[in-house]
Amino acid sequence: MNLSQARAALSDARRVAVLTGAGISAESGIPTFRDAQTGHWARFKPEDLASPEAYFRDPALVWEWYAGRYRDVMAATPNTGHTLLAQLERQKADGFFLATQNVDGLHARAGSERLVELHGNLTTARCEVCGHIEDLPSPQDFTPPPVCSRCGGRMRPNIVWFGEFLPEQALQASADAFAAADVALVIGTSGVVYPAAGLAFETLERGGTVIEINPDETELTPHLSFSLRDTASKGLATLTEED
Structure with missing residues (x-):
């Protein structure tokens, strides 16, 4: 052809x-996931930031990583x-x-x-309790972790992590x-x-x-x-x- x-x-x-x-x-x-691992994040392996085990171990760290990526994508067009x-x-x-x-x-x-x-989508979060998905607030107003508007549960990044289907x-x-x-x-x-x-x-x-x-x-x-x-x-x- x-x-x-x-x-x-x-x-x-x-x-x-x-x-x-x-x-x-x-x-x-x-940047791709790995290209974004510069500076402070260069010392982490991908599975340290993007797996259920990482989130269970240190949800604040994982949300810090994803909040930064969220700011980056919202600044792009x-x-x-x-x-x-x-x-x-x-x-x-x-x-x-x-x-x-x-x-x-x-x-x-x-x-x-x-x-x-x-x-998944970096601009949304998914409730750990009821599964509800909603948009994140604007980057300047966002302080993780978000709370579900339906049930009040903690929300995780709405991303398919390593080890997930x-x-x-x-x-x-x-x-x-x-x-x-x-x-x-x-x-x-x-x-x-x-x-x-x-x-x-x-x-x-x-x-x-x-x-x-x-x-x-x-x-x-x-x-x-x-x-x-x-x-x-x-x-x-x-x-x-x-x-």
Whole structure:
């Protein structure tokens, strides 16, 4: 498949499923989890900050880490890649589905609505007692830990931690959408984190087209229909241009 054929496939597709990873948010200045472990945080291992055991051992430390990341994402803005996906959603309407591995909320802020966040969202918290999810207050007004407005229980970051399962409904909805997709886009993800990385094969196994946008070759690349070696925003702009 060449670029012209990839453009035509996307343009003609009635059902489009998209998976995004850290690469699309990098252009908004959002560091990956490990890239954010600088300064004071460099001495901690990931599981010291992002696991149920870490939270049980020292919830204040974990909330300090996530409060800092929350401030960072709220200071960022969606980039052209986020905006182009929101535009594609409006074109495809009910035939569009977006699954993201990112936790920064930038897709929603760009206008995406047919969206699942497989790894949670930094801008929300989940009650440890009743499971209620609600938005965090603005960063300047936020003092962790938040308290549930429904039951008064302590709330934890609404993030899927190491050792936890992805939300079952979101994962099933993603699998169904990719299985039904005429075209799937895999954008800015390394393709090594499963089960999300396996979504592309749901499309391929049913005869659909999978297009990758990534500056680097990934473990998925040899299996896919076409790859654009570019950033998310530039790759999406190239892919959605008319010949």
